[in-house]
Amino acid sequence: MQKQAQLIVKYQETDKKLKLIEDELNGSEDAKKFFTARKFLQTVKEKLAELDQKAKVLTDNYNALLSEAKSLELSAKSYEDKIALCETEEELNALKRKVDDLKAKSSSIEQKIDSVSKEMNDLYKEYADLGRKNVEMKAVYSEYGPKVQELKTSKDKEMAEVKAELDKLSKEINAELMAKYQSRRKDKKFPIVFGLDFSKNMNYCPRCATQLFAGFVSELKQGEIKECESCHMLIYGYDSKEK
Ligand SMILES: [Zn+2]
Structure with a gap:
């Protein structure tokens, strides 16, 4: 076997000791809980910002629908006033058709408003869930953080020794x-x-x-x-x- 191959194989054999310690540190149930909590807490702000963005879009949408509904209501009212003043049947029928048309539009807007309201309710639930999970994860983080740190500290010396050995070996490797x-x-x-x-x-x-x-x-x-x-x-x- 060539020299560089021998060296890198030797390096890997030594590195395996470090890998085993790392696996032990990262693989314990305590560590898994801690890392899950840490990851959640690192990303919770982004999730919150996403929800805020969704909320903004829904609110804008909701307000636009409300104002559309309002203007349809006003138009309907004005037609009703005109119907009262109608003189011919032809005029009356034309106006009734317009009123029917408005009613259809109005009912479609109502449906949209219902669906946006439902989405808003779902979003509030998401906010509430996120808030609950945040509290939960903070507790996990503070409970397991010290345990994980303690385990890590107990391996510090061993890790430092292996790392020093690896450092020495690496100097000869390309x-x-x-x-x-x-x-x-x-x-x-x-x-x-x-x-x-x-x-x-x-x-x-x-x-x-x-x-x-x-x-x-x-x-x-x-x-x-x-x-x-x-x-x-x-x-x-x-x-x-x-x-
Ligand atoms: Zn391959």
């Missing part, structure tokens, strides 16, 4: 390779580095089983550490029969 590794690590991927055993003569990514091109494999044979085009994990080659 910077570009290290950066690729760290970027996968940030995406919470693990393990990141995989070995392809040439003696088995299989040209598949050891992680995702995507077929590797001949050129890709021959570069691995020349000692390069390459990135799988499909899963983006890092692959090095070795021969288990060659010692």
Whole structure:
């Protein structure tokens, strides 16, 4: 195995210790509750702003419908006055048709007003739910925050030791390779580095089983550490029969 491959494999072995501690810290029930609460509290303002925006649109809509209803009512009234003064049947029928038309419009506006009122009621419920959840999540945050912190503190020393070890190891590793590794690590991927055993003569990514091109494999044979085009994990080659 090439030197850089050995180094990055060694780095990953050490990094696994750090990963296990991180998983323990993040995976406990206490931590999950705490992170859920923290995420809620970080985003509650945005949710509130969204509701405010919805409320504004609905209120504007509601007011516009009310004023339309009002003007229809006035028109209806003016036709009624005219009907009282009608002299011919023809005139009377024409006016009645207009009144019917207004009634239809008016009833459609009423329906719209009902539907907007219903949406407004739903929105008030959403506000109330959000407020309740906010209180609940604040309580979870204060209850579990100290527990999570306590667990974290109990691991501080161990973590610092592993990190120091990783820091030392990283100094010998090619910077570009290290950066690729760290970027996968940030995406919470693990393990990141995989070995392809040439003696088995299989040209598949050891992680995702995507077929590797001949050129890709021959570069691995020349000692390069390459990135799988499909899963983006890092692959090095070795021969288990060659010692
Ligand atoms: Zn792959």
